[in-house]
Every structure is written in structure tokens, then in C-alpha cells.
Amino acid sequence: MLSRIKTLTTVVAIAAVAGLGALVANSGAATAVPAEANRVAPEFAGIDQWLNSPPLTMQQLRGKVVLVDFWTYTCVNCVNTLPHVEKLYQKYKDQGLVVVGVHTPEYAFERETKKVKAAIAEYGLHYPVAQDNQYATWNAYGNQYWPAVYLIDKQGHIVYSHFGEGDYDKTEAAVREQLARAG
Numbered sequence: 001m002l003s004r005i006k007t008l009t010t011v012v013a014i015a016a017v018a019g020l021g022a023l024v025a026n027s028g029a030a031t032a033v034p035a036e037a038n039r040v041a042p043e044f045a046g047i048d049q050w051l052n053s054p055p056l057t058m059q060q061l062r063g064k065v066v067l068v069d070f071w072t073y074t075c076v077n078c079v080n081t082l083p084h085v086e087k088l089y090q091k092y093k094d095q096g097l098v099v100v101g102v103h104t105p106e107y108a109f110e111r112e113t114k115k116v117k118a119a120i121a122e123y124g125l126h127y128p129v130a131q132d133n134q135y136a137t138w139n140a141y142g143n144q145y146w147p148a149v150y151l152i153d154k155q156g157h158i159v160y161s162h163f164g165e166g167d168y169d170k171t172e173a174a175v176r177e178q179l180a181r182a183g
Contacts, residue, residue: 038159041066041152044100046136049113051120053128056100058156065092065178066152067099070143072106073119077165078147082123084168085149088175089127095179096154099127104138106146153178 043058050056058066069085071078089099103119105111111133120129132138141150151160151174160174 038157040156041068041150041158042137042140044102044130044137045140046132046134048111048131048133051103051113051117051129051131052126056098056128056130058152061098061152062156063154064096064098065154065175067097067175068141068150068152069099069101070104070138070141070146070148071101072103072110072146073116073123074110075106075146079123080165081147081149082125084171086123086125086127088172092175092179093127097175097179101125101127101129102132102137103129104132104135104143104146151175151178154181 041058044056047055067085067088069081071082073079085099085101088097093099103110103116109115111131113131116129116131130137141148143150145163147165148163149161149171150158151171153159159178160171162171
């Protein structure tokens with residue numbers, strides 16, 4: 001009996017932590033990445049296909065500010081953020097901002113390239129989109145949420161992240177700050 005109680009307590013604790021993670025994911029949590037976590041952005045790994053652009057690497061994007069947006073086309077929260085990401089791209093692309101959408105499917109049917117291309121057209125996305133069906137880039141970032149954005153400075157370090165919807169002004173301010181910094 002004591003063993004069952006301990007197991008049940010462990011399961012409840014894990015569920016509580018998972019629930020807290022989901023709450024954070026849906027709360028629109030924005031964070032300026034602490035200095036100790038100011039790590040080099042991982043390369044785009046295991047990309048199945050690049051859409052809207054030739055293949056990109058973090059190395060070749062050094063000297064630019066990069067916004068990496070993890071999304072999937074059936075996620076309502078992701079769809080709600082796409083116009084804001086496109087707006088950032090259009091507003092700042094000529095000032096050195098590169099936006100890369102990383103489409104990481106939640107469900108098996110979201111792996112089909114033709115459906116991702118249709119979503120890109122439907123939502124009017126003009127920035128590069130990488131199809132990450134195997135979660136290689138997702139895992140390299142240690143990402144856990146849809147949608148999630150990571151802002152990378154000109155030296156290639158992650159300096160800001162945001163999970164969920166909202167705080168669009170804060171994200172734009174972080175982009176402007178990084179663009180204003182010397183390379």
C-alpha cells in the first residue's frame with residue numbers, strides 16, 4: 001500500500017510540473033535570456049526541406065539578427081502569431097533581421113510538405129521556413145512549446161525568447177535593440 005501511495009504521489013507531482021509547463025506555454029511568457037544562459041544558437045539540424053529559401057545555416061547568418069519561430073500550421077496559437085512574425089520580417093528585413101520559421105509538426109499529418117506549403121501561402125509568409133519533421137532543430141534548441149520564438153544576436157547568441165502568444169511589442173523592442181547594436 002505504501003508503495004502505491006509513493007507511486008501515486010510521484011505521478012501527481014509529475015502531472016503538476018507538466019501542467020505548470022503547459023500554463024507557462026499558454027501564458028505568453030517572455031524572457032530575456034539570463035547572461036549565464038546566453039548560449040550560442042544551435043545550427044539548423046536535420047531539416048527535411050527548406051521552403052521559401054535555399055538552405056540556411058547559423059554560421060552564414062552571423063552578423064545578422066535572427067528570429068527563429070517554432071510553429072505548426074494546426075496550432076491555433078501559432079496561427080495567431082504568424083501575422084506578427086510576418087510584420088516583423090517585413091518591417092526589419094532591410095535592416096538586417098532574418099526570420100526563420102521552423103515548422104515542427106505536432107501530428108503525423110502535419111509532416112506533408114504540400115500541406116506546409118499550402119499553410120505558408122494561406123498565411124502569406126515570405127520568410128524562410130524550415131521543415132523539421134524529425135524534431136532535430138527543435139531538440140537542439142531544447143524547445144518545448146508551440147509557438148516559441150528565439151532571438152539571436154549578431155554574434156550568434158540567444159538573447160531573448162518568448163513562448164505562446166502576446167507581448168508582441170516586447171518582442172519587437174528586443175529586435176530593435178539587437179539591430180541597433182554594433183555587429
